[in-house]
Amino acid sequence: MDDLDNEDQWIADNLNSTFCIRWYDKSGDHRKSYYPNSRFTTYYKRNLRHRTNGPAYVQLYTTSFSPALEEWWINGEKVPCSSQEDFEKLMKLKAFW
Numbered sequence: 001m002d003d004l005d006n007e008d009q010w011i012a013d014n015l016n017s018t019f020c021i022r023w024y025d026k027s028g029d030h031r032k033s034y035y036p037n038s039r040f041t042t043y044y045k046r047n048l049r050h051r052t053n054g055p056a057y058v059q060l061y062t063t064s065f066s067p068a069l070e071e072w073w074i075n076g077e078k079v080p081c082s083s084q085e086d087f088e089k090l091m092k093l094k095a096f097w
Contacts (some may be wrong), residue, residue, distance in 0.1 A: 001044055039057070041058045043073075044056075049073035054084060055071055057069070058070050070082075079091075
């Protein structure tokens with residue numbers, strides 16, 4: 001399961017002097033980090049950036065210097081795509097390689 005379930009644990013702390021909320025599953029694996037001040041979220045699986053049902057990295061903060069950003073990752077590797085539809089097509093192609 002890529003989304004967080006109700007039984008995950010969360011911890012709020014200051015990571016490198018930046019306020020961060022981190023979620024962990026029952027086994028202690030890091031699942032998600034959210035930085036409210038920077039307005040970005042990163043999803044993890046086994047401590048690697050990973051998500052199959054949406055972008056693994058999402059930055060919502062938008063200015064002329066910092067536009068919104070979404071990145072798709074699987075097992076710690078960045079997938080070169082710009083939408084969920086592109087990501088799913090690439091994963092289907094990769095399954096046949």
